[in-house]
Amino acid sequence: MLIIIAAVPLETNLLRQELKDSRTEQLGSCCIEIGTIYDQDVLIAHSGVGQTAMSLQLTRLLERYPAKAVLLCGCGGSYPDSTLRNGELAIATAEFFGDLGVSCEEDFIHLSELEIPQNPELELIVQRSYLLPSPLVEHARKTLPQALCGTFVTVNSCSGCAALSNELQQRSGGICENMEGAAAAQVCAEYNLPLLELRGISNPTGSRDPQQWNIPLGAEAAQQGLLEILRHWPEKQEESCNS
Numbered sequence: 001m002l003i004i005i006a007a008v009p010l011e012t013n014l015l016r017q018e019l020k021d022s023r024t025e026q027l028g029s030c031c032i033e034i035g036t037i038y039d040q041d042v043l044i045a046h047s048g049v050g051q052t053a054m055s056l057q058l059t060r061l062l063e064r065y066p067a068k069a070v071l072l073c074g075c076g077g078s079y080p081d082s083t084l085r086n087g088e089l090a091i092a093t094a095e096f097f098g099d100l101g102v103s104c105e106e107d108f109i110h111l112s113e114l115e116i117p118q119n120p121e122l123e124l125i126v127q128r129s130y131l132l133p134s135p136l137v138e139h140a141r142k143t144l145p146q147a148l149c150g151t152f153v154t155v156n157s158c159s160g161c162a163a164l165s166n167e168l169q170q171r172s173g174g175i176c177e178n179m180e181g182a183a184a185a186q187v188c189a190e191y192n193l194p195l196l197e198l199r200g201i202s203n204p205t206g207s208r209d210p211q212q213w214n215i216p217l218g219a220e221a222a223q224q225g226l227l228e229i230l231r232h233w234p235e236k237q238e239e240s241c242n243s
């Protein structure tokens with residue numbers, strides 16, 4: 001089964017329209033839908049916004065359902081130096097924890113550089129970023145040649161002004177900002193599952209001007225991209241995703 005997860009239902013409305021033979025189940029306070037899209041067994045769930053919500057919901061899902069991969073889709077903000085515009089697609093090749101650490105006057109010190117005594121069993125927690133190389137990401141790259149591939153940055157506080165947006169872009173080398181991806185990457189690493197994160201651009205980071213925002217456009221772009229990936233899902237993918 002493929003687990004498709006997004007923060008909010010607006011980010012899965014088109015996918016749910018394509019579901020065949022669907023049924024609903026309750027998971028905690030959330031309703032999930034299970035069925036097939038283009039003959040692939042899928043489960044569609046929503047986490048709510050933010051890293052804690054994503055970690056909680058994804059962990060619950062992976063404890064209950066046998067997943068072969070996790071597909072995270074939603075909207076995201078584009079960093080100023082990327083070529084991404086609203087409605088365009090981005091694929092994550094890595095997920096970077098953008099604000100996990102200490103912000104000082106002229107510096108940011110990542111959690112992994114702080115002298116906090118570490119529990120070796122929790123090594124995963126201190127990674128600055130997760131690389132996401134998998135046959136699945138390669139499949140997405142080939143299926144969606146128009147999409148820009150690169151590092152995504154996950155934040156708790158969005159970049160609502162140009163200075164923060166520039167600083168985060170420079171520190172991370174990122175192309176796209178969001179609020180859930182790094183948490184999903186960490187959970188997937190723990191469960192040894194491939195993660196594909198696909199985002200449609202809804203806004204440029206660094207601006208709160210509503211005229212520059214188009215969340216439905218970003219959400220639709222991500223879903224159209226994901227449908228394309230499911231439509232061309234190669235049988236061989238199944239073996240490579242499990243290995």
Ligand SMILES: O=C(O)c1cccc(C(=O)CC[C@H]2O[C@@H](n3cnc4c(=O)[nH]cnc43)[C@H](O)[C@@H]2O)c1
Pocket residue numbers: 007049050074075076077078155158159160177178179180202203204205207208
């Ligand atoms: O009101 C604001 O200034 C504001 C700034 C950034 C994001 C929001 C949201 O409500 C979006 C939350 C939702 O969408 C994803 N998302 C979309 N654009 C961005 C962004 O520029 N930075 C971070 N997250 C973004 C995010 O994954 C959430 O699920 C409002």
